[in-house]
Amino acid sequence: MKRVLSGIKPSGELNIGGYGGALHQFITIQHDFECFFFVPDLHAVTVPQDPKELFQRSKEIAAFYIAAGVDPNKATIFIQSHVPAHVELGWIMETQTHFGELSRMTQFKEKSEGKDSVSSALFTYPALMAADILLYQATHVPVGEDQKQHLEMTRDLAMRFNSRFEPTFTVPEPIIQSIGSRIMGLDDPTKKMSKSNPNRNSYVLLLDSPDDIRKKLSKAVTDSDMNVRYDWDNKPAVSNLIEIYAVFSGDSIATIGRRYEGQGYGTFKKDLAEVVVNKLVPIQERYREIIDSDELIRILKEGAVKAAEAAHSTLLRAKMAMGFVTF
Numbered sequence: 514m515k516r517v518l519s520g521i522k523p524s525g526e527l528n529i530g531g532y533g534g535a536l537h538q539f540i541t542i543q544h545d546f547e548c549f550f551f552v553p554d555l556h557a558v559t560v561p562q563d564p565k566e567l568f569q570r571s572k573e574i575a576a577f578y579i580a581a582g583v584d585p586n587k588a589t590i591f592i593q594s595h596v597p598a599h600v601e602l603g604w605i606m607e608t609q610t611h612f613g614e615l616s617r618m619t620q621f622k623e624k625s626e627g628k629d630s631v632s633s634a635l636f637t638y639p640a641l642m643a644a645d646i647l648l649y650q651a652t653h654v655p656v657g658e659d660q661k662q663h664l665e666m667t668r669d670l671a672m673r674f675n676s677r678f679e680p681t682f683t684v685p686e687p688i689i690q691s692i693g694s695r696i697m698g699l700d701d702p703t704k705k706m707s708k709s710n711p712n713r714n715s716y717v718l719l720l721d722s723p724d725d726i727r728k729k730l731s732k733a734v735t736d737s738d739m740n741v742r743y744d745w746d747n748k749p750a751v752s753n754l755i756e757i758y759a760v761f762s763g764d765s766i767a768t769i770g771r772r773y774e775g776q777g778y779g780t781f782k783k784d785l786a787e788v789v790v791n792k793l794v795p796i797q798e799r800y801r802e803i804i805d806s807d808e809l810i811r812i813l814k815e816g817a818v819k820a821a822e823a824a825h826s827t828l829l830r831a832k833m834a835m836g837f838v839t840f
């Protein structure tokens with residue numbers, strides 16, 4: 514059986530980077546796989562979070578899954594901290610993880626750089642992420658490019674555990690799409706679009722108003738010549754905008770290239786803004802309907818029960834394989 518697990522951390526407002534690399538994939542993948550989409554709130558608290566914001570953002574991420582088109586009758590949607598097996602298997606995975614491997618994780622290096630002190634959980638984070646995935650025997654994990662290293666480590670941990678004890682975990686494959694898996698900042702195409710960038714014009718939020726979306730995209734940096742051409746080596750800024758266009762319109766890069774051949778940036782940027790607005794406005798409307806609804810609470814409660822059931826049998830097998838006393 515093909516099974517998917519993936520999630521988006523509730524650590525800031527959701528931007529179109531997370532949409533391109535993850536959420537956008539969730540919508541299509543749910544038709545072909547048994548899917549678990551979760552809100553990794555335990556991951557969010559590896560860096561300081563304001564409790565009120567964490568509470569709100571965790572609901573927001575779940576509401577966005579549904580508003581963007583994840584069907585709760587098809588996929589299981591839940592909050593990570595509602596399923597304690599994540600923490601338990603997370604600890605077990607930590608016992609199988611080497612200090613040196615964790616030290617090589619580029620996300621840890623980036624997030625700890627220049628900080629006087631960071632939590633030990635930020636360091637051991639990839640072991641918990643491996644547990645998230647392995648608990649559900651996920652065969653596939655749709656993510657953006659920046660999660661590739663964590664996925665490689667998850668695969669290593671699964672294989673290590675399976676050979677050291679007994680075959681317990683499915684070794685998962687990442688699904689990293691060629692388009693949209695690495696959306697860059699609108700102010701600088703060498704840096705990933707990120708909610709932690711202090712320049713609010715560097716990203717488009719899923720909840721930005723149509724006017725803000727238009728303003729931000731019209732201000733996006735472009736490259737020196739005036740051609741709309743997909744060429745990451747020589748024209749990274751425009752190539753990034755073309756990828757955003759492709760994700761939000763569903764058109765291929767080639768079609769977009771043909772459509773804007775010989776035209777300046779002005780028309781292209783205007784059309785890009787409309788493509789993004791047309792996709793996001795209905796998502797925002799649906800989001801507003803569900804964010805404070807009983808329906809959302811019901812979906813999350815049911816999701817937690819289903820997820821806990823699926824997680825329980827793997828956790829038990831892992832504990833038995835390691836020699837824990839289980840009855």
Ligand code: TYM
Nearest residue numbers: 519520521522530531534535553642656657694695696706
């Ligand atoms: P997070 O919350 O940073 O990002 C969520 C997803 O969005 C993708 N993404 C991007 N894709 C393209 N361009 C961007 N600029 C961009 N920014 C973010 C990320 O690659 C990711 O797929 N560790 C994970 C959360 C997590 C998880 C898991 C994911 C915890 N356990 C198990 C999958 C499976 C994270 O911090 O993602």
